[in-house]
Amino acid sequence: MSKRCAITGKGPMVGNNVSHANNRTKRRFMPNLRTVRVTLEDGTTRKIRVAASTLRTMKKQSK
Template sequence: MARNCSVCGKGIVVGIKLSHSHIRTKRTWSPNLQRVKAIVDGTPKRVLVCTRCLRSGKVQRAI
């Protein structure tokens, strides 16, 4: 299941965690996704949106 922002498409990023002893292990960074009711194509729907899109006003909230 893909967990991406429905506005900007931001998703999970994969990288490497580096310990003090230089042991490298894989890790992931997840976006801060919120499930909100937004206007999509003129109708209110529940969508996953990242907080940056919510803060910048790219999403029109449905009340």
């Protein structure tokens, strides 16, 4: 499975680990993915992988 949000399409980002001596090595910033059940219009449920930040935004907009 890919490390990508099913709704927003957020994926891994690339950056650097920076040590105290300012040495830089490459690293990847992974999205915080959660598996959630979603009910579709026809009544069936599916599991999708969604970023936690997306879930927070959806919860905020539903209020």
